[in-house]
Amino acid sequence: MIEHFSIKEVATYDESGIQVAGLKKINFIYGANGSGKTTVTKYFYNPEDTVFHKCNLGWLGGTPVKALVYNKDFRNRNFGKGNIDGVFTLGQATKEQIEEIEQKTKNREEIKEKGRKEKKSLETLNFKLQELENDFKEEVWVEIYKKYEPEFKEAFKGFMQKELFKQKLLDEYETNISGHLTHEKLKEKADTIFGKAPTLLSIIQNISFERVVEIEEDNIWKKKVVGKADVDIANLIQKLNLNDWVNEGRGYLQEEETCPFCQEKTITVEFKKKLESYFDETFLKDIELIKSCSEEYSLLTANLLNILQQIESAEKLNENTKLNIETFTAYIKTLLSQLVTNKGLSHNKVKEPSRSIEFIPVKEQLGNIKELISAANSDIEKHNTIVANYTTEKSDLIKLIWKYLIEESRLRIxxxxxxxxxxxKGIDALTKRIDNLRIDYKKLDQEVKNLTKNSTSIQPSIDEINRSLSFYGFQNFSIVPCKTEKNQYQIQRGDGTLAESTLSEGEVTFITFLYFLQLAKGGSTEDDISDERILVIDDPISSLDSNILFVVSALLKEIIKGIKKSEGNIKQLILLTHNVYFHKEASFIDGRTKECSETAFWILRKNYNVSSIESYGMKNPIQNSYELLWMELRNKDENSGLTIQNTMRRIIENYFKILGKYGDDDLIQKFTDYQEQEICRSMISWINDGSHSIPDDLFIERQSTTIDKYFDVFKKIFVHTNHLEHYSMMMGAPSLN
Known part of the structure; x- marks a missing residue:
């Protein structure tokens, strides 16, 4: 069964086209001539035609069903070419065979319906699975990707789309065996590897300060360097603490005997000897040691400071520095202060060797500085190792990042x-059940085809068509089996001559429709008799006499009844027409029921050469009102005899059934005349769904005298039931007492 369809970009349908959804078992589409009905039927006949490449058909359960399409093309394909292809039906089957075929067909339909339900369940489960996938995809996108993208964007390259990211996360969950690092460590490594392409960094020159420490710790700085104590002038020099003063004054002694201090001739050779004896070789060595240590200390510390200051300047300009520059600078400032003090002390010691001094130790400060440099160099070596193995390091880091994301989301995953x-698991189980049902269906389908193959014939279709032709007054021609071709028909007159080329337009149309109905019930081959099908019918009464309008509608109503009851292999009807009255007749249910859940209505329109459609759901947009029926009777001279009969029948149904006072037999038995009873029966025979087939019960005559007789019987129904007042009121006649 078709659930929905769309027609676009073909004929009068523009790029928006029409979308028809909510199709039921019975569907009526009304549209004026030229509104686009034939295009719709052509699409149903051959949806694979390239002109319909923008159109779409939606089948119940996704299972296509054979569509039998009645339109002008159907007539052209089947008539006007000579012989007519036969229609196979169960003509030779026994009662038991028919019952077996019907039972197996029923079982086949039950399997198919069960398969539809299972497919529906499968669709629901697939939808839930897709919903689960989408929810998870959105969740990890927001909670993981958006959260970590600023930091780890490089690791997400190639997966910066929701579906790809979700799948990558699941893949990594299954395969990633990397270690687990903290977020801080990952970010630190990412800053190095994912930043600007890394380059090699130069090792920072480290410092050596052992000699500086040795000089600072030399005992000479604490030693009071004085002259020899056993010289007689020693007591006076030491008593007056003039050691450094005298030692410095020695340099001012001249060859003369004049004292550089008092300018008297007091410097004797003997005094000079005493001075030289006092400032002996030991004293001179100590003095020399002090001077050399002071000079060396100044030189070493100056060089050391120069190195450190160069390092400081270079690293401040290095954006990739690994040195803790702030701490390094603070250490240098402290060191500089210490060295300035120590240099002052050493200079004082040189000037006053007899003084004892103590340096501020710079060992700790230089040690701190050296540790900073060593730490920086260690990081530089690691960095350079990373640079040397950049591709490997980057790949490893990406794996570590995904491992971190997995661990963060493990419960969610x-x-x-x-x-x-x-x-x-549920989908797999349903799929297996559907596969098994498909196997069972094919098995039953083959059994049905095997049973029907040997029980089919084209003769029943010939007999049925000829019976209908005769019953409805087409008695000057009939359908006969072709004598030269097997399983084909010919249209033949009573004298044996072929009649196809001499038939009127209305005769060809009617016989074409009867042939179509037989084809709908049977099959063009022995194998497809039992196949399910849908009927698509486009204006079956376009060229017919108005007398036949109700015949065609009656035939269609029998098919509609079967479809609604799910009897037979016709599963759906889509009827398109431009004839308002035919639409009303074909869609009429009964006088009590205005809507049916199995029926849907549309109106197809064309404005400015563009087709559009409007849905009316279960509500028939072309309604027959009770007043309209009486109006048609009042204008009886403009209607055919068949129209009058049907109108009377529907008035009887509306009025008497609504009142609920009379049953069908009650009305018929009001008449004693047999002919009047038959006319009455003819008018109301369509009321009950359980009546016989329309061709059997329909009482048709076209003589004007019969029309008058209908009116007479119709009026007597109201007379016999004491409702003449109502009749007179509706017919606009004065009250009759």
Whole structure:
């Protein structure tokens, strides 16, 4: 069964086209001539035609069903070419065979219906699975990707789309065996590897300060360097603490005997000897040591400071520095202060060797500085190792990042996979059941075809068509089997001559429709008799006499009844017409029921050469009102005899059934005349769904005298039931007492 269809970009349908949804078992589409009805039927006949490449058909359960299409093309394909292809029906089957075929067909339909339900369940489960996938995809996109993208964007390259990211996360969950690093460590490594392409960094020159420490710790700085104590002038020099003063004054002694201090001739050779004896070789060595240590200390510390200051300047300009520059600078400032003090002390010691001094130790400060440099160099070596192995390091880091993301979302992923596994298990079970049902269906289908193959014939279709032709007054021609071709028909007159080329337009149309109905009930081959099908009918009364309008509608109503009851292999009807009255007749249910859940209505329109459609759901947009029926009777001279009969029948149904006072037999038995009873029966025979087939019960005559007789019987119904007042009121006649 078709659930929905769309027609676009073909004929009078523009790029928006029409979308028709909510099709039921019975569907009526009303549209004026040229509104686009034939295009719709052509699409149903051959949806694979390239002109319909923008159109779409939606089948119930996704299962296509054979569509039999009645339109002008159907007539052209089947008539006007000579012989007519035969229609196979169960003509030779026994009662038991027919019952067996019907039972197996019923079983086949039950399997198909069960398959539809299972497919529906499968669709629901697939939808839930897709919903689960989408929810998980959105969740990880927001909670993981958006959260970590600023930091780890490089690791997400190639997966910066929701579906790809979700799948990558699941893949990594299954395969990633990397270690686990903290977020801080990952960010630190990412800053190095994912930043600007890394380059080699130069090792920072480290410092050596052992000699500086040795000089600072030399005992000479604490030693009071004085002259020899056993010289007689020693007591006076030391008593007056003039050691450094005298030692410095020695340099001012001249060859003369004049004292550089008092300018008297007091410097004797003997005094000079005493001075030289006092400032002996030991004293001179100590003095020399002090001077050399002071000079060396100044030189070493100056060089050291120069190195450190160069390092400081270079690293401040290095944006990739690994040195803790702030701490390094603070250490240098402290060191500089210490060295300035120590240099002052050493200079004083040189000037006053007899003084004892103590340096501020710079060992600790230089040690701190050296540790900073060593730490920086260690990081530089690591960095340079990374640079040397950049591709490997980058790949490893990306794996570590995904491992971190997995661990952060482990419960979320496990919960998703658990529910997904449940859905997949259900889907697998449903798929297997559907496959088994498909096997069972094919088996039963083959059994039905085998049973029908040997029980079919084209003769029943010939007999049925000829009976209908005769019954409805077409008695000057009939359908006969072709004598030269097997399983084909010919249209023949009573004298044996072929009649196809001499038939009127209305005769060809009617016989074409009768042939179509037989084809709908049977099959063009022995194998497809039992196949399910839908009927698409486009204006079956376009060229017919108005007398036949109700015949065609009656035939269609019998088919509609079967479709609604799910009897037979016709599963759906789509009827398109431009004839308002035919539409009303074909869609009429009964006087009590205005809507049916199995029926849907549309109106197809064309404005400015563009077709559009409007849905009316179960509500028939072309309604027959009770007043309209009486109006048609009042204008009886403009209607055919058949129209009058049907109108009377529907008035009887509306009026008497609504009142609920009379049953069908009650009305018929009001007449004693047999002919009047038959006319009355003819008018109301369509009221009950359980009546016989329309051709059997329909009482048709076209003589004007019969029309008058209808009116007479119709009026007597109201007379016999004491409702003449109502008749007179509706017919606009004065009251009759």
């Amino acid at each position: 496990q919960n998703f996979l658990k529910h997904k596994a449940g859905h997949l």
